[in-house]
Amino acid sequence: MKKHSLIKGTIILGIAGIFTRFLGLFFRIPIQTLIGDEGMGYYQMSYPLYMTFVALASGVPIxxxxxxxxxxxxxxxxxxxxxLKDTLLVMLPIGLLASFLMIFFSKSIIHGLKWHENSYMSFIIISIAPIFVCIMCTFRGFFQGLQNMSYTGISQIIEQIGRVGGGVLFAYLLLPKGIEFAAGGAALGTVIGGILGSIYLIIIYYRKSKSMYKVKNIESKSMISEIGKAALPISLGAAVGTIMSLIDSIIVPERMLKAGFSVSESAVLYGQLTGKAVTLSNVPLALSVALCASLVPIISEAYSTNRTFELNRRIEMAFKLSFVIALPCTVGLYSLAAPIMHLVFMKDVGGYNILRLVATTIPFIVITQTTTALLQSVGDYLKPVYNLAIGCIVKVIISYVLIPMTVINIYGAVIGTLCGYIVTVVLNMFQIKKIFSVKLSLYEILLKPAIASLIMIIAVVFTYNNVYNYTISNGISCLLAIFVGALIYTILLVVLRIFTVEDIRGKIVKN
Incomplete structure (x- = not known):
């Protein structure tokens, strides 16, 4: 089966990730229109707990x-x-058990976490999804291990199409029964997407992998213990990160009441944070997730075969790609927060200042993901978990203190997240320096992308303002400004020799 290089694997999964995130944004437009910020708040209250399970399962493919x-x-x-066989035999029962427990204890969970009772329908429906998450994670890990990212990417697209189409359809059909039922219909799309993604991966496995098994090379022992040893700390690390979102779903509504907001106002602001700002910031983070998925098997292979030069070169490339991804996204979302919100959510710009602050977290989230992947790829599984747990504690303390302050309110949750990831990055970098002897050039990996991002955003803002003055159309101005920014940034990557033509030819074309 054909292998993909770090850059090509990142590009394949990145394109799929960006496409699925844009589908997710288009999902938000009709959903936002149907159920509003309040309904989005009910939907988002249950979603972080589901994503915590997804994060726990995500250790398996890695x-x-x-x-x-x-x-x-x-x-x-x-x-x-x-x-593959051993992993499936373990993951399927785990998925079934998780779904059963979430459904059986649904009311107790909602009451214990102090969620609004209207989130019940969303929670019950989304509780079915873990079964299919386990199937998809297992097969994606198989293909990623063979360094073929295409099937993982396509499955993500199929999953998202099912989620968007099914979610919008059932939200519309159930809206007459009330906002809480419409929010449950939106959650049903997640289940439909999981079913479709699982079916695709199973079909591809049986079609493409038969030729690999014509010869029985050696009698291999069960690998489930090795997978468990590796997956458990990775899953815990991923879960700690997702728990930050879960913490918000618990802390924000309750602490917002302390700040003097009503239950409805708290749900609206929480919906603006999670349903709008975080959703938009997650679009560029798809590239970072793609980078990390490509990074683990490639670094692991070089490390296990003692190819030191190749290992160091790939580590430097990983950091460079991280900043190339993070910096333009940060300045872009910060500078065009209101126009982008206006474009995506049909003139509803509520929460654009929240988006600006959320944008500042992107570089630290990306570097956290990259350093975590680097440590995991060489078998250092526990340290990133400890570091992220410390960051999570910092986030909880800061959020808990700041949110009740009326002048800060919802922004306290974002400030807490920012501080938590900064602490995690610092701790991870200390561990990276202990393990790897690679010397990173800040000029190459950070300063050059920063210069390119600065030039790009000047061009973007100039384009937006001038086109808007001429057309009085936010949509045309915003899309054209983004296109100009992407074009200029791509050119600057070559002009500033962040990536050379030889890099592109050698790592993408030949592979």
């Missing part, structure tokens, strides 16, 4: 990709098949 990439380097195809 662990599988590491183990499978090492087996693939030895041409142990029988061992690869056994990894």
């Amino acid at each position: 662990a599988m990709s590491k183990i499978i990439s090492e087996l693939n380097a030895k041409n142990d195809f029988y061992g690869i098949r056994k990894v």
Whole structure:
């Protein structure tokens, strides 16, 4: 099966990720119109708990990709098949158990977390999804371990199409029964997407992988213990990050009441934070997720075969890609917060100042993800978990203190998140320096992308203002400004030699 390089794998998963995030944005437009900020708040209250399970399951594909990439380097195809089989035998019961527990204890969970009772329908429906999350995670780990990102990317697109189409359809059909039922209809799209994504991956596996198993290379032992040892700390680390969102769903509504806001006002502001600002900031983060998915098997392979020069080169490339992704997204979302909100949410710009502050968290989230992936790829699983847990504690303390302050209110949650990720980045970098001897050039990996981002945003703002003055159309002005910014930034990547033509040819075309 064909391998993909770090850059090409990142591009494939990045394109798929960006496409799915844009589909998610288009999902938000009709959903926002149907159920408003209040209904979005009910939907988002249950969503972080589901995403916590997704995060727990996400350790499996990362662990599988590491183990499978090492087996693939030895041409142990029988061992690869056994990894997949053993993982499925464990993950399916876990998914079934998780769904059962979420449904059975739904009312207790909602009451215990002090969520609004109108979030019940969303929670019940979304509780079905863990079964299909487990299936998709297992097969994605298989393909990522073989360094073929195409099938993972396509499955993400199919999953999102099902989520968007099904969610909008059932939200519309259930709206006459009330906002809480419409929010439940939106959640049903998540289940439909999971079913479609699982079916696609299973079909592709049986079609494409038969040729690998014609020869039984060696009698491999069960790999489930190795996968468990690797997946558990990775999953815990991912869960700690998602728990930050879960913490917001618990702390924000309750602390907003302390600040003097009503239940309805708290739900509206929470919907603006999670349903709008965080959703928009998650679009560029799809590229970072793609980078990390490509990074683990590639770094693991170089590390396990003692290719030091190649290892150091790939680490530097990973950091460079991180800043190339994060910096333009940060300045872009910050500078065009209101126009983008106006474009995406049909003239509803409520929460654009929240988006500006959320945009400042992007570089620290991206570097946290990258450094975590680097540490995981060489078997250092627990340290990133500890570091992220410390960051999470910092986030909780700051959010808890700041949100009740009337002048700060909802912004306290974002400030807490920002501080939490800054602490995590610092701790992860200390660990990176202990393990790797690579010397990073800040000029190459940080300053050059920063210069390119600064020039780009000047051009973007200039384009937006001038086109808007001429057309009086936010949509045309915003889209044209983004296009001009992307074009100029791409040119600057080559002009400033952030990436050379040889890099592009060698890493993308040939691979």
